[in-house]
Amino acid sequence: MTTVRRAVLTLPAAPLGPDNPLPALHRLGAAAPSVDERDRAGLPRDMVRQLGHAPLRTLLPTRMRDGYGRERTPATLDTIEIENDHLKVTVLPGLGGRIHSLVHKSTGRADRELLDRELLYRNPVLQPAAFALNGAWFSGGIEWNIGARGHTTLSCGPLHAAVVPAPDGGEMLRLWEWERLRDLPFQVDLWLPADSPYLRVGVRIRNPHERAVPCYWWSNTAVPEDRRILAPADTAWHFGYERALRRVPVPCDEGGADRTYPLESTHAGDWFYALPDGQRRWIAALDAHGEGLVQTSTDRLLGRKLFVWGTGRGGRRWQEWLTEPGTPGYAEIQAGLARTQLEHPVLEAGEEASWLEVYGPLGADPATVHGADWAAARAGVETALAEALPRAEVDTAYERWLATAADTEPGPLLAQGSGWGALEVLRGGHVLPGTPFDPALLGDEQRPWVELLRTGALPAPDPGAAPEPGAAPWPTPVSDAWRDMLETAPAEPVTEYHLGVAQWAAGDLAQAVRSWERGLKNAAERWPLLYCLAVADREDGHRERAADRYAEAFEEQYGGDPLVTAALGRETVTVLLGANRPAEARAVLSRLPGEVRARGAFRCLEARLLLAEGRPDAARAVFDAGFEVADLKEGAEELGELWSRLTDEPLPDAYEFRMRPS
Known part of the structure; x- marks a missing residue:
């Protein structure tokens, strides 16, 4: 049996x-792959048509999953045998x-x-x-x-x-x-x-x-x-x-x-x-x-x-x-x-x-x-x-x-997955025999969007509840149907924020910026909209304005949710360094909690900052002390590039993650 x-x-x-x-x-x-002309003529027609077809613009509506570290302890995992x-x-x-x-x-x-x-x-x-x-x-x-x-x-x-x-x-x-x-x-x-x-x-x-x-x-x-x-x-x-x-x-x-x-x-x-x-x-x-x-x-x-x-x-x-x-x-x-x-x-x-x-x-x-x-x-x-x-x-x-x-x-x-499928079935009335997405699976992240479906408006803040300071907005569904509903919802700052995210995901970048700018005018909590505008500036190559907006967003959020502060601080320091503003980058980094600054990603930022401050020996000491960037990306070469700016010595094995010929 x-x-x-x-x-x-x-x-x-x-x-x-x-x-x-x-x-x-x-x-x-990511650019489309190059194909040798001698090989291109022999490619199957469907392969030629599909190469580079419909690349993702962003990872929206998902969130980045980067909260892990490298300290392992015994853990019990649920399995099915x-x-x-x-x-x-x-x-x-x-x-x-x-x-x-x-x-x-x-x-x-x-x-x-x-x-x-x-x-x-x-x-x-x-x-x-x-x-x-x-x-x-x-x-x-x-x-x-x-x-x-x-x-x-x-x-x-x-x-x-x-x-x-x-x-x-x-x-x-x-x-x-x-x-x-x-x-x-x-x-x-x-x-x-x-x-x-x-x-x-x-x-x-x-x-x-x-x-x-x-x-x-x-x-x-x-x-x-x-x-x-x-x-x-x-x-x-x-x-x-x-x-x-x-x-x-x-x-x-x-x-x-x-x-x-x-x-x-x-x-x-x-x-x-x-x-x-x-x-x-x-x-x-x-x-x-x-x-x-x-x-x-x-x-x-x-x-x-x-x-x-x-x-x-x-x-x-x-x-x-x-x-x-x-x-x-x-x-x-x-x-x-x-x-x-x-x-x-x-x-x-x-x-x-x-x-x-x-x-x-x-x-x-x-x-x-x-x-x-x-x-x-x-x-x-x-x-x-x-x-x-x-x-x-x-x-x-x-x-x-x-x-x-x-x-x-x-x-x-x-075992139970997410509530997003239940939300999409509720919205679209999809009939999917064999894969039920029961409304009982709807959770906290989906509830604002159920409210939008039912009333045509996102929920207003509860006047009897104290707002959570510096908290991140809830995740945004970004499909055409959700974007259409947001466009007809009352133009409150929270709606303009989510509408801009959906427009950005669809590639309508200029309209996304306009939505965020409209929302910023009357927003009680400005940092989420400032952050979005800062990213837009960064992506379009406006380094100085991006740095200004990142710094302003960090300042307004500081003292709120520490998880947001750490994520926003990491990006802010990076952008300030890219704009050649090391003094401001140092001010932001120094305000982060010690346990955050001790993480490998922030130790790497510290080395970059020390180099920008003209202190290469101190930056080299960070490498010598050792650090691990837990969320180092596949094919990452930044550790090798940073090391080469410090010394002509071979890159130590601990930092060698390059996956292609030199």
């Missing part, structure tokens, strides 16, 4: 902490529905001892790092990425979870949520037939709107990096941190290095495999014995990819940063809706995208798997997969799931 049950997992974990209270107004400026006689699956519903572990039970061959075998890279700690679109993410397991290129904003967010009857009559775990960057509901159904070692994962994304919406999905699986990665392709599109997309041969590149072995690459990079049309979709990570994990799917999940950290100093430092010293490294094998992660296919109005993925163990002849004949290695794995799990069986399982189980209403919640 297969069981689905609640459980707990204890890990050393760094607490996630609170979200950043400031709206995520900063525009995303799916188990039969062959496989045990551990799911983290409160952390994006991540599959933490996939254990093949009592496995082995005649010449090897029987033992339980972990098929994934299972991180022994929970250490958030700034890899998700909105910040906090952690490594290991299988993650579900929806929204836009990058790790989903739900990486460390909760999903709704409940038990649903499976297509085979057993029990199935359903995970679902409302993805807010693209405004789309989705579900992930996981079930394990009683006699099978293969986990089925049915995924569906629905567009309930009357407009087309850009879509994105990649399932990312972490595997030990001492494996060979096999996929049915002879070429791949390589994308590195130089942001160039070029077609390369598989397995060996022009220099002769076999890139199907993650440890053969010096630098981090992506390989998007060019699977031929009609080819069965699969990717495998197999060890020296020819054993390991295979992932396959129905054809809708088109792409397959390998990501490696590389053996360079930066890649090794990142691996250590994401776990603990002495932990083996990992690579990622991935599967997505498009050929590359640089594409965002369109989901038409009322359309849905669905498919079935399967994960489980696979064994093939090791001499063939690791032989020099790439065609034979691929064929050997594909033959083993066909014998263990025929393609037709996967297609049939998908059709049965979609016809009999995908719309089935789930039972009582095992």
Whole structure:
């Protein structure tokens, strides 16, 4: 029998902490990838059309999740386990529905001892790092990425979870949520037939709107990096941190290095495999014995990819940063809706995208798997997969799931996600069989918007309640429908603030500034509007005016909510330094509490400030004393750049996070 049950997992974990209270107004400026002209002519038409299509302007309406640190203590995490006689699956519903572990039970061959075998890279700690679109993410397991290129904003967010009857009559775990960057509901159904070692994962994304919406999905699986990665392709599109997309041969590149072995690459990079049309979709990570994990799917999940950290100093430092010293490294094998992660296919109005993925163990002849004949290695794995799990069986399982189980209403919640889906269903009247967003899920963040729906106005401050000084405004939904309602609501300062945020998210930057300026005239609490105007100035290159407004916003908010003060102070110091006003930056930094200034990000600011003050020896002493910027972003180079302004000495390993060739 297969069981689905609640459980707990204890890990050393760094607490996630609170979200950043400031709206995520900063525009995303990533340029479209460059493509070699020799390769462009050979790109599939849909790939050409989708490359660089519909990039995000900002991360609105989400907030940045950057309140974590790097001190880990034992923590108990809620899990849901799916188990039969062959496989045990551990799911983290409160952390994006991540599959933490996939254990093949009592496995082995005649010449090897029987033992339980972990098929994934299972991180022994929970250490958030700034890899998700909105910040906090952690490594290991299988993650579900929806929204836009990058790790989903739900990486460390909760999903709704409940038990649903499976297509085979057993029990199935359903995970679902409302993805807010693209405004789309989705579900992930996981079930394990009683006699099978293969986990089925049915995924569906629905567009309930009357407009087309850009879509994105990649399932990312972490595997030990001492494996060979096999996929049915002879070429791949390589994308590195130089942001160039070029077609390369598989397995060996022009220099002769076999890139199907993650440890053969010096630098981090992506390989998007060019699977031929009609080819069965699969990717495998197999060890020296020819054993390991295979992932396959129905054809809708088109792409397959390998990501490696590389053996360079930066890649090794990142691996250590994401776990603990002495932990083996990992690579990622991935599967997505498009050929590359640089594409965002369109989901038409009322359309849905669905498919079935399967994960489980696979064994093939090791001499063939690791032989020099790439065609034979691929064929050997594909033959083993066909014998263990025929393609037709996967297609049939998908059709049965979609016809009999995908719309089935789930039972009582095992875990609860956010209230944003309930708000959107309330607003739009969407009918979404199988993924209920009950009004009972509406919370404090959604209540002002329920008031706007019901009365046409945002709630006025309670005259009998003392206002919370310096508190951040509640989060703003930014879709067209909400923006339209804000435009017709009474033009109070709070309404002008939220209207400006929605206009900014839509790309109507000039109108957003006008809304914030109107609101500022009569605002009792001015700092939120000043902050928004300061960001607008900063984004448009008005350094001096941005610095003035940041300083004024900080002054007006100071003494209020300490979480806001720290977030606003960090940005204010940064902008003042950029405007070459170190004396004012010092005044702001010195007013922050000591425990805030002791954090790694503020120690780094201190080093920058000391250098701007003409005190390079003191700035070097900050590095020598040591600090860790907990929310250092993927590919970050600022520590190396700052160090190079202080000394010609090599950058110490502790600060080496560069992921591309010098």
